[in-house]
Amino acid sequence: MPSHWANYLALESEATSLRIFEPMIVHGLLQTDEYASALDEAITGGTPAEMERFLRIRTDRKKHVWESNDPPRIWVILDEASLRRMVGGPDVMRAQLYHLLKMKELCTLQVVPFQAGAHPGALGAFTIFDFDEEQHSPVVYVEGQAGNLYLERSSDLDRCNLAYSYLTASALSPAETTGLISAIIREMAAHEERQG
Numbered sequence: 062m063p064s065h066w067a068n069y070l071a072l073e074s075e076a077t078s079l080r081i082f083e084p085m086i087v088h089g090l091l092q093t094d095e096y097a098s099a100l101d102e103a104i105t106g107g108t109p110a111e112m113e114r115f116l117r118i119r120t121d122r123k124k125h126v127w128e129s130n131d132p133p134r135i136w137v138i139l140d141e142a143s144l145r146r147m148v149g150g151p152d153v154m155r156a157q158l159y160h161l162l163k164m165k166e167l168c169t170l171q172v173v174p175f176q177a178g179a180h181p182g183a184l185g186a187f188t189i190f191d192f193d194e195e196q197h198s199p200v201v202y203v204e205g206q207a208g209n210l211y212l213e214r215s216s217d218l219d220r221c222n223l224a225y226s227y228l229t230a231s232a233l234s235p236a237e238t239t240g241l242i243s244a245i246i247r248e249m250a251a252h253e254e255r256q257g
Contacts, residue, residue, distance in 0.1 A: 068211065070122060072200055076133045076190040080225050083186045084140040086148065087157060090123055091137060091164050096157040099149030127167060135168035138228050140182060141175050144245055151249060158246050165239060171232035172241055180231050181224035189221055 073079065081088050086100060094116060101107065101115050126132055144161075147154050164170065173180060188202045201212040201221045212218065233241060 066118065069202060069209075072190045072202070072211075073122070073126065073133075075196070076192055078134040078191040079136070080189040080191070081135070081137045081186075082139075082182050082188075082225065082228055083137070083143055084182050085146065085186070086143050087139065087161065088137050089119060090126060090135065091161060091168075091170075092119070092123075093153070093157050093160045094120060095153045096148055096160075099153055103148070132167075136171075137168055138171045138173060138182070138225075138232050140173050141241070144172065144242060151253060155246060155249055158242050158249075161242055162239060165235060170235055170238055171229065172238045173228060173232045174241065177231040180228060182228050184224075187221055187224075189218075189225060 081090075087096060089097070092100070097119050098112065098116055101112055105111070105115070107115070126135075144158065148157070161170065173182065185203065185205055190200045190202065192199065198213060199218055201217060203210045203212065212221070232238070
């Protein structure tokens, strides 16, 4: 396992809550196996053995988080682009959208709609890990082409907490998010019907 993944998974397993913003793709904890495989293939272009290993790590990770005796509280905000980006083709994407409708029972799920305009999340994805006070101070994880960063300075935490608060206010409510996901599924069905 790459070292940055080991660090991330260690934080994820100890956190009491995760606040996640993902602008371009569905976050890993909410992905179906088929969506994750299509994404890995597009991003990494690894060998079949590597792809299988990545999928196994992802599956184990999701199982550990969602089936834990004391799972963290998870709040995920997605940008609408992540719902409309066709990853793996229509069948894979449709299954992913239906999966999101089920996952909303396990976490708080919101979407920032296109009409919200520009927002602090335009700078990229980030995750805020919160811990019991006596255990550790919060940590922000940021991933990008330049590498993976773990931020712990109070100025960085303040900036990311403010950004997350803004995203929360800009996003649709969980109920409205369900409505948007359902509408996108209907749009996909109508588009496929017109295509014959």
